[in-house]
Amino acid sequence: MKYFTFKPPPVLASFVRYYWALEHDVSAELPYVHRTMADGCAEMIFHYKGRFDEVIEDGTTELSFTSGVSGPSRRFRRFRIAEDFGIFGVYLYPFAIPALFGIPSREVSDQMPDIVNIFGNQGAELEEKIMLAADNVARVEIISGFLKACLVRQQPHEPAVFSVINRIINDNGLTNVPDLAAQSFLSTRQFERKFKAFSGFSPKLFTRIIRFHAALNAYGDNGRSLTEIAYDCGYYDQSHFIHEFKTFSGQHPKEYFSGKSESTGYRDV
Known part of the structure; x- marks a missing residue:
């Protein structure tokens, strides 16, 4: 198995935590099973080689997307594949979903929509380019160009809740959320509504998931x-x-x- 990470260009660093790629020859150990965990952040995922089946709780399987977005999630999932595979991913801050794509994070939380359902024809074109790219360095260039165009098109501002979300992530979920809410100069109701729109979850649940990830690490x-x-x-x-x-x-x-x-x-x- 080979696992790589790549830094985003500086202009995207406020929205993209890192790019990653995972490649594996499963021929000697079929099938390969992978479990994803609850995560406060979102990802764009491209299966450029092979395609996983999702293992449902009752033991049945469903074919996963070729490319799509995995929203912030409070649940775990299991996937299985019986062929060689290659995956390219974009690990996003949760607020990148509304800031770059114009979609409230809560609309994709606990969801894995197909790339075409999110971006239409642009998504289909992006998927084709990623699939046909010569290597992962080329994929980094392709996805960076796509996200830069999103940045120009959306021209996102950075409300105070962005800083709150970043603080919780950087502090591994050990942040005093009420104190941060007070610093944002919003009422409790306004703060919780904005926080959920940009993170996908309530401040309490988001903090629990980030603390869980600190344990994973x-x-x-x-x-x-x-x-x-x-x-x-x-x-x-x-x-x-x-x-x-x-x-x-x-x-x-x-x-x-x-x-x-x-x-x-x-x-x-």
Whole structure:
């Protein structure tokens, strides 16, 4: 398995966290199963080689999109593939959805719409270019050009809630949200409405998901116990940590941190 990340150009850095690519030859270990976790951020995803089936809770499968947008999500999903694959992704801040695409984040939260459903003919053209690109460096150039055009077309302003969302992400969900709301000079109702439009979730749920991701990112740090990770990430006891982890991942943290989880293959590259 090969996993790569690429920095966005400076003009897009306020909206794009990074680009990524994941490639794998599954011939020796069929099928390959991947689990996605709850995430406060959104992604654009392009399957330029191979195509996954989503494994539904009852064990049936549905063919996933070739290209699409994965909105901010409070749920986990499982995908399976029995052929070699290549995926290119754009990891976005949640407010990039309304700022660049003119769509409230709440409209795509917990959803995975096809790229054509979002962008119409422009989406179909973008998908074709990404699929036919010579390599991932070329894909970075193609998607950067597309997003720059969105930036010019939308000319987004940056309301105070952008800073609040960034602060929560940078502080790993340990931020005092009421204090940040007060600093934004909005009433509680106005703040929560704007926050949900730009993040897809209420401030409380968004903070929980970001804190959960801070715990995920402790993977590979073998010097800390699960209890230490739980306290460092702001959980008040281990049972609280286990409950939140299972809610957003469908797994016990022991399974995830064992290194044998469906969720961690790319982290071991």
